Amino acid sequence: CRYAHVFDLSELPPARYKPFKVILQDGAAVKKSSLRQIPWTKGPLLEEELSKLKKMGTIIEIKHETRYVSAIVLAPKGDGIRLCVDYRH
DSSP: OTTGGGGOGGGSOOOOOOOOOOOOOTTOOOOOOOOOOOOGGGHHHHHHHHHHHHHHTSOOOOOSOOSOOOEEEEEEETTEEEEEEEOOO
């Protein structure tokens, strides 16, 4: 890639996490999104992207059940995929 040095993610500063609080309206209910089908042919690309995002510290794996779930959507990106989250539902 001609401009790979411009987008070198290894040179980014470490993420800074600040605690935050989301205040919901009275009576608001948590809604879990239903799962989206992902083509089996995209499985290896998805695993590779998830592994990369975990190593970068962008995402973390949750090993317990949670009420807050949003579906992921895979979008084409060059020779790979972009992992998106669908927050609409």
